[in-house]
Amino acid sequence: MTDAGSSANEAEPSQPAQAGPSPHNHGLAALTIGAIGVVFGDIGTSPLYAFREALGQAASDGLTLDEIIGVMSLALWALIVIVTLKYVTFLMRADNDGEGGVLALLALAQRGTKKRGGLVLALGAIGAALFYGDAVITPALSVLSAVEGLKTLPGIGQAFTENRILLIGLGILVGLFAIQSKGTAAV
DSSP, X not given: OOHHHHHHHSOOTTSOSSOSSOHHHHHHHHHHHHHHHHHHHHHHHHHHHHHHHHHHHHGGGOOOHHHHHHHHHHHHHHHHHIIIIIIXXXXXXXXXXXXXXXXXXXXXXXXXXXXXXXXXXXXXHHHHHHHHHHHHHHHHHHHHHXXXXXXXXXXXXXXXXXXXXXXXXXXXXXXXXHHHTTOGGGO
């Protein structure tokens, strides 16, 4: 076979080798959806705990429709106001040379204040501690709440004691973290 014959089978450099969306665009879309899931997944699970606690106090004498609607309205408007004002108006515009996050916001705030740098540092450290604490405890609470739901199964619910629920939840979390060490795509 000659060189001319082998080069005729190769694709021309000026023509694209693939039709359709580029792999770069596909990766960006997947990362965007993943980021939305992380941020709004956390925002979405928190009201479940708030509903349980708020309505649990009122459930002792029976729940009325007004109590349920009142708690739902309070949570809905709090989420709308917090997400709209905090995330969309302020945090989405905050940019520390292309970086974001709590520590990047702290760096921006310290640059903007000359006199009260210590106060800004303390507030930023408290904010970061609250954020990271929430990030650590939310998965554990979510798994534990889901496993506690096994108590409601008719016929076998009484078999799930507190110790068994704790062991099942611990097993799920250890398993998830063991799988996640191989990459989040495996989870």
